[in-house]
Amino acid sequence: MSLAATVRLVSTEFIGCDILFMKRRATLEEIAIEQLNGDQIIPFNRVYLTGKEQEYFSDVLKQKELACNGRYTQKVQDWLKGRLGTNGAFLTGAGTLALEMAALLLDLAPGDEVIMPSFTFVTTASAFVRAGATPVFVDINAETMNIDVAQVEKAISSKTKAIVPVHYAGVGCDMDALQKLAKKHSLALVEDAAHGILATYKDRYLGTIGDIGILSFHETKNVVGGEAGALLINNEKYLTKARQLWHKGTNKHDMELGLVGRYTWTELGSAFAASEITASVVWAQIEKATEIVEMRKAAWQRYYEMLTPLAQTGHIALPHVPKDCVQNGHIFYFLTQSKTIRDELIQHLKKDKIESVFHYIPLHSSPAGRKYGKCHGQLSTTDSASER
Known part of the structure; x- marks a missing residue:
């Protein structure tokens, strides 16, 4: 079966849960071929919709609860704390806002450095630049596409304040090694788990292992809210300040608990919290998070099995998931032999009406990356992977 037919077959089985409602008038292979020859x-x-989004959205409008920190926000935050096992969870208007909160929690100053991969989305870096720090880009591991721990260790200096691992495609970084480095050098460990909802490393959920973690509920993620995210506080020393940042830089939470009569300005916060409209959609998704992840993992496994022959002949390299990790089916990627082949494949799939994209243009090669960040060592694996 061709690559295009494989994509159509797997999408027929899993995307949008169509298979749950499909009349079995033909085999899946026949349906895939029919779609391949059609206009779909x-x-x-x-986006997978659970069927509850409109109901909860309408409830918010009916109750006229449009601002932040209402019933649905509390439902989402309670679920995150209970299911993931974190000390604090704050629903934000975007994963980017969660990253910006994380950066503010570290009390960074000009000259401070934060180590991260160059192979990531731009806001992993920009959040820390906004807080005054300099991103130090290091290379990735060729097998996992995650940050190379050996390169992190070499990049640590007296200016380093934090390490920011990115769990690419919902596959966990080597968190044991990173925790040891962070402890040895008294550094904060901030997990960018934008891809990582319900994925685990050694039976611990991504985003809950470091001092601070973030999740994304962007439209392209497993669990969606249009634009939404969450800040996870695992080290209690950051909890009070996180609450104040989330409450626009005030101690309003203390007033709600009856600890003060009136709230006042205490921190340099912002409008980080998501509206109840957004929270209602996220809650509809969160209720079915386990089912959504299992569906995506099944699709991921089908792709892996059906594309294995191409990997065995050396045409592509398939994803590697370390034995200590359980991925969540967020992204199925593979590497081609060269940029030329990759670009030709994207165009070939486009002719077959199949959209495909590549990750990422490395941050160290971007105009803003060169202006605000710096590299440590040669990022040859990053450069190679981004072109394939």
């Missing part, structure tokens, strides 16, 4: 476009991303 297979998008890069298709």
Whole structure:
């Protein structure tokens, strides 16, 4: 079966849970071939809706609860704390806002450095630049596409204040090694788990292992809210300040607890919290998070099995998931032999009405990356992977 037919077959089985409602008038292979010859476009991303989004959204409008910190926000935050096992969870208007909160929690100053991969989305870096720090880009591991721990260790200096591992495609970084480095050098460990909802490393959920973690509920993620995210506080020393930042820089939480009569300005916060409209959609998704992740993992496994012959002949390299990790089916990626082949494949799939994209243009090669950040060592693996 061709690559295009494989994509259509797997999408027929899993994307949007169509298979749950499909009349079995033909085999899945026949349906895939029929779609391949038809006009149906297979998008890069298709949001899975649980069926409760409109109901909860309408409830918010009916109750006229439109601002932040209402019933649905509390439901989401309670679920995150209870299910993931974190000390604090704050629903934000975007994963980017959660990253910006994390950066503010560290009390960074000009000259401070934060180590992170160059192979990541731009806001992993920009959040810390906004807080005054300099991103130090290091290379990734060729097998996992995650930050190379050996390169992190070499990049640590007297200016280093934090390490920011990014769990690419919902596959956990080597958190044991990173925790040891952070402890040895008294550094904060901030997990960018934007891809990582319900994925685990050694039976611990991504985003709950470091001092601070963030999740994303962007439209392209497993659990969606349009634009939404969450800040996870695992080290209690950051909890009070996180609450104040989330409450726009005030001690309003203390007033709600009856500890003060009136609230006042205490921190340099902002409008980080998500509205109840957003929270209602996230809650509809969160209720079915386990089912959504299992569906995506099944699709991921089908792709892996059906593309293995191409990997065995050396045409592509498939994802590697370390034995200590359980991935969540967020992204299925593979590497081609060269940029030329990758670009030709994208165009070939486009002709077959299949959308495909590549990750990422490395931050160290971007105009803003060169202006605000710096590299440590040669990032040859990052450069190679980004082109394939």
